[in-house]
Amino acid sequence: MRKASLLFAAAFIFFACEDVIDVDLSTSEPRLVIDALIGFNSRNGDPITVGQVKLTLTAPFFDEEVPPALNASVSIIDEETGEAFELGESEPGVFTIGFPELQFNRDYTLSITYEGEIYTATERLNASPVIDNAVQGDGFLFDEEEETEVIITFTDIPGERNNYLFSFGFDNFLVIEDEFFQDSEITFSYFYEDVEPGDLLPITLFGIDDEFATYAELVLTQSGEDGGGPFATPPATIKGNIVNTTNSDNFPFGYFAISEFDARFITVTE
Known part of the structure; x- marks a missing residue:
């Protein structure tokens, strides 16, 4: 398992030391x-x-x-x-x-x-529902020069509680629950960083169940949104x-x- 204590980072404080330090990590x-x-x-x-x-x-x-x-x-x-x-x-x-x-x-x-x-x-x-619309916008969150906005619209599957997984490519994912837009249309923005004119952005919408939504949220929280999905x-x-x-x-x-x-x-x- 890929695990190590964050305390190990403290070893790098002594980068000027010339001695080689062997760290025995349990495997x-x-x-x-x-x-x-x-x-x-x-x-x-x-x-x-x-x-x-x-x-x-x-x-x-x-x-x-x-x-x-x-x-x-x-x-x-x-x-x-x-x-x-x-x-x-x-x-x-x-x-x-x-x-x-x-x-x-x-x-x-x-x-x-x-x-x-x-x-x-x-x-x-x-x-899964269909993606009703996906267009490039001109908004930004923090840095106008580095961010590219995509505006996405889709309609919730009616008559039931639903969870959805969006894949935006480049190992970027988003889990959505329909608690606040049940049976309705929703429009939201997603912001890419470091993409260039001419780049192709794939946007995929998956229908998922409660168990997978919980699992995906836990993994994304621990690994970071772009930590591999x-x-x-x-x-x-x-x-x-x-x-x-x-x-x-x-x-x-x-x-x-x-x-x-x-x-x-x-x-x-x-």
């Missing part, structure tokens, strides 16, 4: 990290299912690279039909090939076999919805979510 056995978000869209022609199941391992705090989990097998099981769809890797530890076409009101189980142990989670497809390895022990059915003590990190989505793209102008 633990690597755990599996499962980042699994599958999106479904049937509004723009043929239905499409996209996403990835990314398998990595926790690593010591000062390691610069996060190692992939190799030689795993991953499948999605349609619990209504019993059919299992085996996924293929597009790169080591990243499975993006072979997703089934999803349907609402069905349970889907993610099943992963890694080093003789089986990890599973079962979820249902969550509905709700699927980044959390800096503290935040368990997701995936369990190790073979050895419960060797639990994984990460989350499995399936969501309907809508997307818009904006090209930055002057």
Whole structure:
């Protein structure tokens, strides 16, 4: 797990010291990290299912690279039909090939076999509204020269309480609950930093359930909004919805979510 005491930073106060100081940080056995978000869209022609199941391992705090989990097998099981769809890797530890076409009101189980142990989670497809409008504005929060405003409008799914996850690209995410705009249209601004004219800004809206909203909020709070998103390895022990059915003590990190989505793209102008 990537953890170290903030007190370690005090060691750098003595940067002028010529002696080499070895700091012995305790380490633990690597755990599996499962980042699994599958999106479904049937509004723009043929239905499409996209996403990835990314398998990595926790690593010591000062390691610069996060190692992939190799030689795993991953499948999605349609619990209504019993059919299992085996996924293929597009790169080591990243499975993006072979997703089934999803349907609402069905349970889907993610099943992963890694080093003789089986990890599973079962979820249902969550509905998402469409993005009614997304345009570039001319406002700013703090720095007119560094910020680019995007104004987004969407309408809450009526008749129920909802949670939504916005992805703004560049590992920027926002979780929204409809408490104050239930059954209504909402318009809000999001501010990008350090983007240039001609840059393409992807804006994606996912419908999510209460459990994933809580998990995403916790991870975003701990890692920072641009700290890798709700699927980044959390800096503290935040368990997701995936369990190790073979050895419960060797639990994984990460989350499995399936969501309907809508997307818009904006090209930055002057």
